[in-house]
Every structure is written in C-alpha cells, then in structure tokens.
Amino acid sequence: MKKILNVLLAALFILVITACGTNDEENDTASENAGENTAETEGTEETEEPVEIKVGATSVPHAEVLEQAKPLLAEEGIELVVEEYQDYILPNQDLSDGRIDANYFQHIPYFNSEVEEKGYDFVNLGSIHVEPMAVYSQNITSVDDIPEGTEVIISRSVADHGRILALFESQGLITLDADVEKVDATVNDIVENPLNLTFSPDFDAAFLPEAYDKEEDALVAINTNYAIEAGLSIAEDSLFVEGEDSPYPNIIAARAEDENNESLLKLVEVLQSEEIQNYIIETYNGEVVPVSESN
Structure with missing residues (x-):
C-alpha cells in the first residue's frame, strides 16, 4: 500500500512540474507578443507632423482660393494657415518681418515697385491668376x-x-x-x-x-x-x-531665403493645378482668370 502511495505522489509531482512549465512558456509567449504589439503601436503613433506654412492674402479672391487649396496641401503633409488682410501694405511688411511665410495679393508691377522702393529681399515664386481692371x-x-x-x-x-x-x-x-x-x-x-x-x-x-x-x-x-x-x-x-492679354498676374511672393522651400513650391504647384484653376473659372465668371487662361 505504501509503495502504491509513493507511485501516486511521484506521478502527481510530475504533473505539477509539467503544468508549471507550460504556464511559464505561455506567460513568456504572452509577454513577447505584448512587447511586439507595443512596438507596433508605438511605430504607428510616430507619424510625421505636418509642415505648417502661413500665407497672407486679401480676402477676395485670394483667401477664398487658398481655402480650396488646403485639403490638397494636407494630402502632401502641409498645413496651410491663411492670414487675411484688408490692405496692400501690411502683407509685404509682415512677410519681410517673418510673421508670414508668403503672401498672395499683388501683381508683378506692384511687387517690383515694393521691392525697389522698400528694399524687400523677396522673390516671385509663380503667377496664379489675373484680375482684369x-x-x-x-x-x-x-x-x-x-x-x-x-x-x-x-x-x-x-x-x-x-x-x-x-x-x-x-x-x-x-x-x-x-x-x-x-x-x-x-x-x-x-x-x-x-x-x-x-x-x-x-x-x-x-x-x-x-x-x-x-x-x-x-x-x-x-x-x-x-x-x-x-x-x-x-x-x-x-x-x-481690361482685355484678356493683361500683363498683371497675381503672384505668390516669398522671402529670397525661401526661394527653394519645398512646401511653398508645392503651394504654387497646387494653386496652378487643374482643380484650382477650374474652381477659379467656375466661381468668378471671368472676373478672376487663371494664369493658363490669361496667357
């Protein structure tokens, strides 16, 4: 009887040891999986922040056109902030002082006169539209x-x-x-x-x-x-x-140091895109003419 009892105790001991080993392995596996999931989650959360550009513009039509460009720029990882103005003086002053990254309100002769008279170190990044006088x-x-x-x-x-x-x-x-x-x-x-x-x-x-x-x-x-x-x-x-051959396109102006700024060049590309040009044509009924239509 004593011999049988010893055999049963030995068998029970083996079962306990085996169960403990299995639980340890399961716990180790669960820990590893949790670690992998955490790493994957952290990798997902580490997305790049959008690049912000602030552009000064008079309300109509410039700010309205920029609002249409916002979602297109967002797809490129660029957040467009529009700063509205009611005059032609402050947008260039604020650009020169670094309060905005670019502006969209002026035609080329006005741009040239401002650069000459006030010594602004600006560049013309591209023409967008003409507003016939x-x-x-x-x-x-x-x-x-x-x-x-x-x-x-x-x-x-x-x-x-x-x-x-x-x-x-x-x-x-x-x-x-x-x-x-x-x-x-x-x-x-x-x-x-x-x-x-x-x-x-x-x-x-x-x-x-x-x-x-x-x-x-x-x-x-x-x-x-x-x-x-x-x-x-x-x-x-x-x-x-004024006729359709107007030499007064409105432009995107920026500081000379930002002549090759990728985000600002992307802004010009989007504003010259077919989608934005069609918006201008359909919205303003000839009162604002896209650059491709005016050339």
Missing part, C-alpha cells in the same frame, strides 16, 4: 457719353497708374507718350486728353468702391478684388474693362 460709373453709361472735364478717381498706388492709363488709352480717351513703357506711365505722360479728363489719385485701393458710391458723376477705376467685395460685377456694372 475695370472702370465704373453711377451715371455715365457709355464711353461716348463721357462729359468733358469728368473726374477719374484712381488708386494712389503708382504701380496701378500705368495699368489704368493704358486702359483709358485703349478706349481712345487719352494718348500716352510713345517713348514710355505703359506699365511705367504716369499722368504726366499723357500727351493727348481731348476730354480734359482729371485723374485724381486720392484714394487707397480699398476705398475705391466707397468713392464710386459717393461720386456719382465720376469714373472710378477699381481693382477687381475690391469690386467683388463691394458686390460689383465686371460684366454687368463696368463701363469698360
């Missing part, structure tokens, strides 16, 4: 009916003067000195003015729609972005408008 009047409904001595209200920005004067010359209202490049023309370069039009550069561009509302008998040359904001339509409200 137009002339409006409350009471004058035809070029043929413009009275002698009519006041012409224009922006005080000298960079716009050549553009406006060339527009008046295209209508046969004035003649400019043939020896002066139209883009550089000023009121002093008018050699023929049969109607004795008076050109008054007394307003910041943002206040030209207000001048249009108040000066009912005047002609007012309004930058298209401000005309759109004021609810004016080139097709329905303007007296005459």
